Amino acid sequence: MNKKFKKETFRDDYTFSNSAEAVKRFPFPFPEDEYMYSVNIEPHVKSAVGSVTEFVIDVDEHYVAECEDKRITLAKDPERYLSLPHMMDAQWDILELIMDSMSNDYADMFSLTKEGNNWTWTNKPLDISDQFVFGDATTLPMEPLEYIGRQVQGDWVVLDQRDNNLFADAAIVTSQADWSLAIDLGMSYEEWHGPVPIANQLGVFDRALKYLLNLQLGSPVRRLNWTMTINPRLDTSPETYPLWGPDRLNVTPENVGGKVHLRVELQTLFRLPRSNGIVFGIRGYLISMDELVTNPFWAKRFHRVLKGLHPELAEYKGLSFKDVLVDWLSKYDDGTPSE
Amino acid sequence: MSHLNVKVSDIEQITEYVKHFTFVSEDGENLPSFSGGSHIVLALNINGRIHRNPYSLMSSPLHTESYGVSVRKEEMSRGGSVFMHEKIEVGSRLQITYPVNLFSLSKLGHKSILIAGGIGITPFLSQIVDLNRTQSDYELHYAYRSPEHAAFREKIQDMSGDRSHFYVASDGQIMDFHTLLSEQPLGTHVYACGPEPMVNAMIAAARELGWPEKHIHNEQFTAPQIGDSFKVKLAISNIEIKVPSEMSMLEAIEEAGIDAPYLCRGGACGRCELEVVSCDGSIIHHDNYLTDAEKTGGKKIMPCVSRAKCQNILVNL
Numbered sequence: 001m002n003k004k005f006k007k008e009t010f011r012d013d014y015t016f017s018n019s020a021e022a023v024k025r026f027p028f029p030f031p032e033d034e035y036m037y038s039v040n041i042e043p044h045v046k047s048a049v050g051s052v053t054e055f056v057i058d059v060d061e062h063y064v065a066e067c068e069d070k071r072i073t074l075a076k077d078p079e080r081y082l083s084l085p086h087m088m089d090a091q092w093d094i095l096e097l098i099m100d101s102m103s104n105d106y107a108d109m110f111s112l113t114k115e116g117n118n119w120t121w122t123n124k125p126l127d128i129s130d131q132f133v134f135g136d137a138t139t140l141p142m143e144p145l146e147y148i149g150r151q152v153q154g155d156w157v158v159l160d161q162r163d164n165n166l167f168a169d170a171a172i173v174t175s176q177a178d179w180s181l182a183i184d185l186g187m188s189y190e191e192w193h194g195p196v197p198i199a200n201q202l203g204v205f206d207r208a209l210k211y212l213l214n215l216q217l218g219s220p221v222r223r224l225n226w227t228m229t230i231n232p233r234l235d236t237s238p239e240t241y242p243l244w245g246p247d248r249l250n251v252t253p254e255n256v257g258g259k260v261h262l263r264v265e266l267q268t269l270f271r272l273p274r275s276n277g278i279v280f281g282i283r284g285y286l287i288s289m290d291e292l293v294t295n296p297f298w299a300k301r302f303h304r305v306l307k308g309l310h311p312e313l314a315e316y317k318g319l320s321f322k323d324v325l326v327d328w329l330s331k332y333d334d335g336t337p338s339e
Numbered sequence: 340m341s342h343l344n345v346k347v348s349d350i351e352q353i354t355e356y357v358k359h360f361t362f363v364s365e366d367g368e369n370l371p372s373f374s375g376g377s378h379i380v381l382a383l384n385i386n387g388r389i390h391r392n393p394y395s396l397m398s399s400p401l402h403t404e405s406y407g408v409s410v411r412k413e414e415m416s417r418g419g420s421v422f423m424h425e426k427i428e429v430g431s432r433l434q435i436t437y438p439v440n441l442f443s444l445s446k447l448g449h450k451s452i453l454i455a456g457g458i459g460i461t462p463f464l465s466q467i468v469d470l471n472r473t474q475s476d477y478e479l480h481y482a483y484r485s486p487e488h489a490a491f492r493e494k495i496q497d498m499s500g501d502r503s504h505f506y507v508a509s510d511g512q513i514m515d516f517h518t519l520l521s522e523q524p525l526g527t528h529v530y531a532c533g534p535e536p537m538v539n540a541m542i543a544a545a546r547e548l549g550w551p552e553k554h555i556h557n558e559q560f561t562a563p564q565i566g567d568s569f570k571v572k573l574a575i576s577n578i579e580i581k582v583p584s585e586m587s588m589l590e591a592i593e594e595a596g597i598d599a600p601y602l603c604r605g606g607a608c609g610r611c612e613l614e615v616v617s618c619d620g621s622i623i624h625h626d627n628y629l630t631d632a633e634k635t636g637g638k639k640i641m642p643c644v645s646r647a648k649c650q651n652i653l654v655n656l
Contacts, residue, residue, distance in 0.1 A: 086447060087446075089446075089473075093372075161443070162443075162445050162446065162447065162553075163445075163553045210609075214602055214608060214609075214610045216341065216436075216437060216439060217341075217439070218341035218371060218437035219341045219437070273372035273373055273438070274372050274374055274400060275374060275446075276377075276440045276443045
């Protein structure tokens with residue numbers, strides 16, 4: 001294995017940080033000085049070497065630490081993994097998608113051998129090796145989605161397609177930006193997106209739903225979304241709000257650089273073959289403000305994006321500390337055009 | 340749109356009019372897994388022009404070493420099925436799309452009633468595999484014209500046993516939708532594929548019996564029709580294209596090198612919908628996607644199957 005995994009935490013002492021290389025490949029999500037919702041969907045094709053979209057699924061220096069944080073969250077709250085009974089075909093589809101991708105793209109770390117339905121999966125970084133019968137859930141230590149979901153970074157929501165709509169009927173979520181799986185399980189697409197301001201009025205979701213209902217096998221798509229998190233915390237769920245919510249009130253000009261993190265979600269959508277469902281991968285990338293401003297262009301642009309951000313969006317994203325942050329970022333913006 | 344390269348490994352004459360084709364991947368790998376009810380779109384090079392026809396996958400979703408489709412020869416059509424019957428041989432190479440499912444079984448259904456007429460039996464063959472695998476409750480009702488048109492009857496009997504029921508029109512056996520759909524348990528879904536009058540009769544009966552709309556499913560692929568030629572102007576690409584009488588508007592647009600979106604090519608999915616800016620005649624809608632109000636409104640067209648009777652039509656593409 002040529003990849004070095006960092007020893008770090010996403011809770012308590014928060015020792016997470018990015019290497020210079022990880023900062024360089026951070027998926028900075030702002031193509032313009034202004035931010036507004038759009039249907040910013042593009043084909044999920046393999047991109048530049050070293051980028052977060054070089055492969056179907058990105059395994060980076062935080063892999064082992066994130067999987068450990070996921071294990072802790074699931075141990076404290078097993079309901080972060082839920083699945084309705086009709087989702088078993090989709091669960092196997094996802095297991096295959098993730099195992100195929102990771103073993104193809106990171107052959108030095110993961111391997112998968114298939115002899116008919118007798119499969120062997122080896123995950124060297126997490127020291128896992130299992131033999132099982134594809135399609136027979138009794139041969140795995142837990143249900144397929146939970147099993148593979150614990151071995152991949154990010155959250156995975158599985159959508160069943162029926163009645164011209166999509167229903168979130170299974171998921172493993174341990175790093176969600178303040179939404180609850182226990183509450184949202186089984187919801188339709190419209191119910192799921194109900195709380196989002198402005199985008200609904202723009203018709204963004206209607207268009208995106210129509211697009212997703214026709215999402216094609218073999219042609220996955222992706223988009224970037226973003227929010228902000230205080231401290232490099234993955235588990236910002238409503239269930240644990242008392243553990244992280246109050247941190248937002250403690251942002252000062254002195255601690256902004258280290259405490260405040262931009263959190264970018266690389267969202268991917270794949271049509272699943274046997275179940276005709278869709279899997280929605282939400283992979284979060286965190287970067288502290290101190291790390292972000294090492295790139296002068298990002299610092300300048302992010303200052304402008306935040307300064308001009310629609311108040312309703314700022315509130316929805318929970319940016320109560322926005323003024324302190326904009327003030328702090330202003331010293332990196334000389335007012336010249338950003339392009 | 341992602342494509343797969345396949346070659347024909349086997350051809351079987353099933354009835355006088357139906358041939359079954361088996362495709363394998365050119366690279367020898369398994370083809371993608373799929374769900375029961377899926378179809379693929381075949382690209383056929385007919386005299387230098389690319390025709391794209393959708394066919395249901397009728398092979399087992401559990402065995403994707405090959406795909407199987409059945410094609411009924413339609414003499415009075417634009418030539419796609421005739422080409423398949425007369426020109427495609429074992430060893431022929433073809434390009435197909437990844438499977439698309441616009442006729443999937445509802446995973447929440449407690450029981451499924453499958454109703455097939457003629458060649459409309461094809462999507463049910465892959466669905467039966469899924470239903471058997473998940474040990475679901477279902478009934479299959481298959482109507483055809485006469486004993487010599489009984490495509491796949493033996494295969495179906497092997498797969499479905501007592502769950503399969505056959506109706507031979509020449510013997511006076513008629514499906515009675517009222518009887519069939521009455522007294523089904525709550526949570527039953529009905530699926531129909533076949534000639535339009537049959538599908539419509541099923542839908543009417545289900546509605547009359549008070550079935551919830553969400554439990555009534557059908558797949559009606561329309562083939563593009565021969566019609567008068569006309570000119571289409573593309574507002575965004577800023578070019579003018581002639582649509583010959585034997586080509587669909589979508590095919591003509593593609594031949595001009597424009598990358599237009601599509602999925603089913605049978606007027607069912609809505610993916611290729613185009614906005615009509617102006618039309619100096621009338622639009623002949625052949626699709627099952629637009630609502631009646633949208634069709635009379637004249638602001639939308641599904642170029643995979645629909646045409647215009649006009650000199651010029653301007654669309655936003």
